[in-house]
Amino acid sequence: MSLTFLILSILLIVGATAAMTLKNLVHCALCLAGVFAIFGLIFIYQNAEFIGLIQILVYVGAVAVLILFAIMLVKGDKFGETSPFINSWKLGVFVSFLLFLVILICVLTSKLPQPTEGVGYISAKVIGRELMTKYVLPLEVVGLLLTAALIGGVFLALKKENTLTNKKIKNE
Amino acid sequence: MGWITKIFWLTAILPIVAAGLISVLNKSKKKTAAAVAITSLSCSCLISIISLIKVIELKTTKSSAIFITNFDWLNFSGLKVQFGFILDPLSSSVAVVVSVVGLLIFIYSVGYMASDWNFTRFFCFMSLFTGAMLGLIISNSILMLFIFWELVGLTSYLLIGFWFNKPSAAAAAKKAFITTRVGDLAFFIGILILFATTKKLLLYDNGDGCLEATSLKLVCNLAIFGGLFAGTVISILIFIGAMGKSGQVPLHIWLPDAMEGPTPVSALIHAATMVAAGVYLVARMEPLLTLVPSGTSGISVASMVITYTGAITALIAALIAIAQFDIKRILAYSTISQLGFMMMGFGAGGMAVAIFHLITHAFFKALLFLGAGSVIHGCQGEQDIRFLGGLKKYMPITFAVYAIGMMALAGVPLFSGFWSKDDILHSVSLWSVSKIPFYIGVVASFLTAFYMTRQVFYVFMGSYRYNKDSASHSSEHFPHESPAVMIYPMIILAIFAFGLGFIGCPFLPLIQKFLAYTEIEHKPDFFIMTLSSAISISGILAGWFLYGLKPVKSSQHPDILELKAKPFFNVLNKKLYFDEFYEATVIKLTGLFSELCLWIEIHIWDGLVQLFSRSVVLFAWLGRVWDEYVINLGFDTGCNGLRGVGQGISLWRNGKVHRYISVIGIAIIVLVLWVVWLAG
Amino acid sequence: MNELTGYIVLSGIIFSIGFAGVLLRKNAIIMLAGIELMLAAANLNFITFWRANWQGDDITGAIFVLFTIAVAAAEAAVGFALVLAIFRHYKSSEAQDYNSLKG
Numbered sequence: 031m032s033l034t035f036l037i038l039s040i041l042l043i044v045g046a047t048a049a050m051t052l053k054n055l056v057h058c059a060l061c062l063a064g065v066f067a068i069f070g071l072i073f074i075y076q077n078a079e080f081i082g083l084i085q086i087l088v089y090v091g092a093v094a095v096l097i098l099f100a101i102m103l104v105k106g107d108k109f110g111e112t113s114p115f116i117n118s119w120k121l122g123v124f125v126s127f128l129l130f131l132v133i134l135i136c137v138l139t140s141k142l143p144q145p146t147e148g149v150g151y152i153s154a155k156v157i158g159r160e161l162m163t164k165y166v167l168p169l170e171v172v173g174l175l176l177t178a179a180l181i182g183g184v185f186l187a188l189k190k191e192n193t194l195t196n197k198k199i200k201n202e
Numbered sequence: 203m204g205w206i207t208k209i210f211w212l213t214a215i216l217p218i219v220a221a222g223l224i225s226v227l228n229k230s231k232k233k234t235a236a237a238v239a240i241t242s243l244s245c246s247c248l249i250s251i252i253s254l255i256k257v258i259e260l261k262t263t264k265s266s267a268i269f270i271t272n273f274d275w276l277n278f279s280g281l282k283v284q285f286g287f288i289l290d291p292l293s294s295s296v297a298v299v300v301s302v303v304g305l306l307i308f309i310y311s312v313g314y315m316a317s318d319w320n321f322t323r324f325f326c327f328m329s330l331f332t333g334a335m336l337g338l339i340i341s342n343s344i345l346m347l348f349i350f351w352e353l354v355g356l357t358s359y360l361l362i363g364f365w366f367n368k369p370s371a372a373a374a375a376k377k378a379f380i381t382t383r384v385g386d387l388a389f390f391i392g393i394l395i396l397f398a399t400t401k402k403l404l405l406y407d408n409g410d411g412c413l414e415a416t417s418l419k420l421v422c423n424l425a426i427f428g429g430l431f432a433g434t435v436i437s438i439l440i441f442i443g444a445m446g447k448s449g450q451v452p453l454h455i456w457l458p459d460a461m462e463g464p465t466p467v468s469a470l471i472h473a474a475t476m477v478a479a480g481v482y483l484v485a486r487m488e489p490l491l492t493l494v495p496s497g498t499s500g501i502s503v504a505s506m507v508i509t510y511t512g513a514i515t516a517l518i519a520a521l522i523a524i525a526q527f528d529i530k531r532i533l534a535y536s537t538i539s540q541l542g543f544m545m546m547g548f549g550a551g552g553m554a555v556a557i558f559h560l561i562t563h564a565f566f567k568a569l570l571f572l573g574a575g576s577v578i579h580g581c582q583g584e585q586d587i588r589f590l591g592g593l594k595k596y597m598p599i600t601f602a603v604y605a606i607g608m609m610a611l612a613g614v615p616l617f618s619g620f621w622s623k624d625d626i627l628h629s630v631s632l633w634s635v636s637k638i639p640f641y642i643g644v645v646a647s648f649l650t651a652f653y654m655t656r657q658v659f660y661v662f663m664g665s666y667r668y669n670k671d672s673a674s675h676s677s678e679h680f681p682h683e684s685p686a687v688m689i690y691p692m693i694i695l696a697i698f699a700f701g702l703g704f705i706g707c708p709f710l711p712l713i714q715k716f717l718a719y720t721e722i723e724h725k726p727d728f729f730i731m732t733l734s735s736a737i738s739i740s741g742i743l744a745g746w747f748l749y750g751l752k753p754v755k756s757s758q759h760p761d762i763l764e765l766k767a768k769p770f771f772n773v774l775n776k777k778l779y780f781d782e783f784y785e786a787t788v789i790k791l792t793g794l795f796s797e798l799c800l801w802i803e804i805h806i807w808d809g810l811v812q813l814f815s816r817s818v819v820l821f822a823w824l825g826r827v828w829d830e831y832v833i834n835l836g837f838d839t840g841c842n843g844l845r846g847v848g849q850g851i852s853l854w855r856n857g858k859v860h861r862y863i864s865v866i867g868i869a870i871i872v873l874v875l876w877v878v879w880l881a882g
Numbered sequence: 883m884n885e886l887t888g889y890i891v892l893s894g895i896i897f898s899i900g901f902a903g904v905l906l907r908k909n910a911i912i913m914l915a916g917i918e919l920m921l922a923a924a925n926l927n928f929i930t931f932w933r934a935n936w937q938g939d940d941i942t943g944a945i946f947v948l949f950t951i952a953v954a955a956a957e958a959a960v961g962f963a964l965v966l967a968i969f970r971h972y973k974s975s976e977a978q979d980y981n982s983l984k985g
Contacts, residue, residue: 032885035885035888035889039888039892042892042896043892043895043896043899046895046896046899046900046919047899049903049915049919050899050900050902050903050906050907050912050915050916050919051903055909055911055912058912058915059915062915062918062919065896065919065922066922069922069925069926072926072929073925073926073929073947076889076929076930076933077933078929078932078933078944078947080944081929081944081947081948084948084951085922085925085947085951088951088952088954088955089918089922089951089954092955092958093918093954093955093958096958096959096962097911097914097915097918097958097962099962100911100962100965100966101911103966103969104911104965104966104969104975112908113908114907114908114909114912115906115907115908116860116906116907116908116978118860119906121864122860122864122902122905122906123902123906125864125867125868125871125905126867126898126901126902126905126906127898128867128868128871129867129870129871129898129901130894130895130898132871132874132875133874133894133897133898134891134894135878136874136878137887137890137891137894138887139878142884142886142887142890142934143886143934143935144884144886152941152944156939156941157941157944157945157948160941160945161945161948165945168949172949172952172953175952175953175956176952176955176956178956179955179956179957179959179960180959182959182960182963183959183960183962183963184963185963186960186963186964186966186967187962187963187966187967189970856981858978858981859913859977859978859980860905860906860977860978863904863905864905867901867905
């Protein structure tokens with residue numbers, strides 16, 4: 031248990047809790063971005079530099095920004111008027127806590143292997159070669175998935191001018 | 203150039219592929235459609251010319267120049283349906299004529315059809331039409347030939363009825379299709395009998411085809427239908443098919459009506475594709491048609507039938523043409539008449555004579571039709587020669603090329619029509635059976651020269667008599683010369699119409715030697731040559747005397763022949779009452795028969811059907827009672843129970859997302875615990 | 883408790899926080915963010931086990947994380963577009979209002 035790991039985990043837990051509990055949605059999104067960045071740092075700390083950088087690039091650069099945009103587009107939220115949590119929050123807390131307990135029990139009771147010594151480091155070159163040889167088919171499929179998601183996202187988010195709802199919105 | 207024999211079949215496939223391509227084009231892509239059609243036809247034109255050169259080369263060095271490529275189309279056990287392509291002097295020369303004339307007509311159509319809204323469809327059909335004809339020419343299997351034959355029929359139907367919103371065009375298309383169907387039926391029966399007797403479909407197959415010695419011997423000695431020889435029956439049936447396509451009397455009635463189509467279509471039908479198919483079929487089947495039972499010698503029955511039919515057709519059509527007023531209809535009857543000449547020439551003088559006339563005729567008739575189209579185009583669709591006139595002044599180039607075509611058709615010495623017609627008259631005069639066809643031929647040639655002169659004087663001389671009643675002429679309007687894209691094809695055709703005859707003139711009978719299977723002695727016969735020149739010139743003089751000396755003044759003025767011999771003219775003007783005759787006999791009988799069928803339908807079949815349906819209704823009623831009172835009762839009870847359970851369950855699904863998620867969470871917890879306990 | 887266990891427990895905590903966020907928040911956007919958080923926690927597991935079981939050139943765990951990131955990005959794009967579309971229809975971004983499919 032190194033100091034770095036401890037600091038990072040505390041930051042992570044605090045950030046995640048803040049991201050899930052704050053009232054102001056923009057604050058939530060910013061906290062989330064921070065959490066993702068810390069995730070990236072942890073990956074780098076675990077000698078997976080490329081993955082860590084990708085994590086920061088994709089999550090902080092794209093997903094967090096996407097969440098921010100979504101929050102800004104979905105305007106009209108009543109901040110502060112009502113609680114950000116659902117009414118039956120006690121049940122939720124209970125279930126989540128139960129889940130955490132189960133995970134914890136599983137982790138602690140299972141016989142985990144000892145980490146191998148002499149951990150190396152993987153270069154982007156190796157990842158690139160593997161992606162282009164062994165994992166080329168999954169890569170293509172993921173590319174297809176991203177394309178489909180892109181088209182689907184655009185299609186869903188597109189304003190349909192002739193729908194009744196839009197007319198109502200305009201009238202308002 | 204051996205490769206050309208391998209790809210010769212492309213000549214037919216290219217236009218068909220082009221037709222397929224054009225059919226998926228957008229309607230507005232006029233230029234692309236025309237380009238695709240013309241390019242593909244140019245390619246097949248090139249291929250056919252190269253293969254013709256190859257065949258000529260082989261014919262001069264070796265005596266045999268037949269290439270065949272056969273392949274199995276269907277292979278049942280024991281029965282093989284074979285298709286194949288043939289490249290020989292006959293197919294290569296006719297393919298060249300068809301593709302060249304077709305190409306010129308295509309180019310012309312670009313100008314003629316420029317403003318038509320169905321331009322792409324037109325080129326699609328035209329390509330398919332030409333491709334089907336080329337396919338017919340290169341077929342080496344009688345079934346494949348029949349398939350392309352029917353394709354030609356179908357596309358001619360589509361093209362004659364191209365302006366289908368015009369009722370007369372739709373009717374003409376139907377008429378053409380049904381009339382040729384009569385011939386096609388006979389042709390098909392002929393094919394079936396031929397297949398039944400010889401078990402062969404290929405025409406040439408290295409001694410094993412149905413036009414080769416073994417089969418011919420079999421066919422001509424087999425007696426069927428009590429005394430008739432199979433060979434004779436098959437020949438006559440095949441000739442009836444050719445009669446339908448080539449417009450021989452009495453199946454000629456569709457050809458004048460086919461003028462309802464656009465003029466390039468008429469040109470294609472009359473010059474290169476449709477009517478040539480019949481003559482080509484006869485020429486292709488020559489070994490079978492000229493067959494006489496072994497042990498006897500002389501002229502075969504089929505040849506005699508063909509000669510007489512041809513002669514009668516030539517005369518009747520020429521007579522009718524005298525009294526027509528529609529510019530295209532006159533040309534249509536002249537085509538029928540010339541086809542009669544071809545058939546006559548075939549019967550008396552063999553395939554080479556007929557094909558020579560077919561080739562020259564293809565060029566000058568295409569020229570005449572395109573000229574007529576140019577006239578119609580320039581005069582806002584006017585086709586009645588009484589309302590034309592004096593066009594020499596307005597359309598000088600059209601007049602010049604039209605005059606060349608007219609002189610070729612009339613048989614003025616040195617023009618191509620003169621040589622080929624001379625060849626026919628020469629062979630008919632030597633015919634051993636009878637001299638009657640020869641006399642008929644002489645009269646028909648005289649009439650040909652006469653009616654063509656009449657037409658030219660009506661259309662191009664005198665003064666312009668526009669139709670005062672017609673709305674399109676209300677404004678100040680004068681005919682105009684056609685655009686260059688229409689003029690140049692006509693000029694090229696005019697050169698051919700003049701010069702092509704020299705390849706077969708009696709002094710240098712190239713084409714006869716090239717086509718004929720056996721060597722024939724050709725000597726120039728100066729008596730016949732003088733006679734036919736005299737006939738054509740006297741015909742032209744007679745026309746000039748009647749129509750040229752006193753030009754027609756007004757459109758209301760009756761025809762000069764009508765004044766002189768009214769009943770005679772009227773009968774001819776009514777086309778010898780052929781249509782009325784069919785109306786009164788065939789169509790009436792068909793009508794009566796269908797009335798009879800209707801009566802049987804109503805009174806006999808309908809009663810049976812009613813009885814049956816009543817019993818079905820009764821049965822269904824019984825079934826319903828069973829269903830409603832026995833089955834449904836049990837089923838309803840089950841359903842109600844099920845619905846109650848469903849209502850109970852649906853209470854749990856309250857539409858709250860968070861509830862669902864917590865259920866998922868609990869499920870995960872339970873699952874994990876279960877798995878852990880199981881494992882542990 | 884060695885370092886491996888620490889990482890896995892950390893990942894479990896983050897996963898539970900994400901799950902709690904999904905389960906407790908009204909706002910659909912934050913629910914989606916919670917899902918992203920859960921995915922990231924899972925990624926942490928992959929990396930941890932891959933590293934703990936180091937075998938030279940075998941980088942399957944890292945590659946798996948790459949693919950998970952890509953799929954998560956796709957999921958986020960579609961998810962937020964869906965939220966936008968639903969927002970236009972219901973004029974609300976709160977998940978308990980999306981209940982027209984209830985029984």
